[in-house]
Amino acid sequence: MKKHTAFRSAPWVFALPASIGVFVILGPLAGLAFHIPWKDTAQLLSHPDALAATRLSVLTALISTAVCGVLGLPLSLIFTQVLDRTRWKKLSMVLYAFLYTPVILSPVVSGLALTFFWGRRGLIGQWLNEVGVSIPFTPFAVVLTQIFVGLPFFVATAVTTLRTIPREFEELAYVEGATPWEITRKVLLPLSYPGLATAFLLAFARALGEYGATVTFAGNIAEKTRTIPLNIELMLSSNLMPEALGSSLMLISLYLIILGLALLLIALQRLRGAR
Numbered sequence: 001m002k003k004h005t006a007f008r009s010a011p012w013v014f015a016l017p018a019s020i021g022v023f024v025i026l027g028p029l030a031g032l033a034f035h036i037p038w039k040d041t042a043q044l045l046s047h048p049d050a051l052a053a054t055r056l057s058v059l060t061a062l063i064s065t066a067v068c069g070v071l072g073l074p075l076s077l078i079f080t081q082v083l084d085r086t087r088w089k090k091l092s093m094v095l096y097a098f099l100y101t102p103v104i105l106s107p108v109v110s111g112l113a114l115t116f117f118w119g120r121r122g123l124i125g126q127w128l129n130e131v132g133v134s135i136p137f138t139p140f141a142v143v144l145t146q147i148f149v150g151l152p153f154f155v156a157t158a159v160t161t162l163r164t165i166p167r168e169f170e171e172l173a174y175v176e177g178a179t180p181w182e183i184t185r186k187v188l189l190p191l192s193y194p195g196l197a198t199a200f201l202l203a204f205a206r207a208l209g210e211y212g213a214t215v216t217f218a219g220n221i222a223e224k225t226r227t228i229p230l231n232i233e234l235m236l237s238s239n240l241m242p243e244a245l246g247s248s249l250m251l252i253s254l255y256l257i258i259l260g261l262a263l264l265l266i267a268l269q270r271l272r273g274a275r
Helices: 012-035 038-045 048-085 089-099 107-118 125-130 139-163 167-175 180-209 212-217 228-237 241-274
Strands: none
Touching: 012 241, 038 048, 038 241, 048 089, 048 139, 048 180, 048 228, 048 241, 089 139, 107 125, 107 139, 107 212, 139 180, 139 212, 167 180, 180 241, 212 228, 228 241
């Protein structure tokens, strides 16, 4: 009988590349933490530019995340409950691949795509411009950019979650006479809420960190389109390293809050499973 070890299913030699992987990630983070001027933290975090960028980032990220939920949840349900179960399954795979495109596109290319669609000479933007509606270089442009890059993360997470729900639950509800609205509201959503909450958190985190597409489509205008990542870049180009590190610390703090919420959701999920 084999002796039980921690490396029962994975070879112990994997510990070396795994350790290198951890070092590659944690090393730069340690370097960043080492160079942050902690004694000036309060002053840097209260800098007017940092506060303005933070307010804009959080507000636009909240709005874009809400829109991702409004659009992404129905889309995920259509994927998993309709297209996956009909002869349109191949279409579902193709459509899903296209929706995931913003994840693999270069941020600058994403910004150009948004410009050529919503810009003053874009496919839709030119018509909006004729009626006096201009989207580029406005806070609305920031929100549109965040939706473009965040929606795929929401849909991918929501689809994965919904696909793990045993079909027997909804079939039982259907036999009992439940309507589609009742099956969605009383069966699918309650069973998938931890995954959906994670989808919201991922979309929010992606929106907070967006840089390339935003600066290409929305520009870098103070108190209008300058989010935290754009403020960091501006401080670096102006050779203001302490201010750049202060904004970086602000962004990291927001990410830590998101991480804390994610860990709380995992704990609640485990507690629910234990019951």
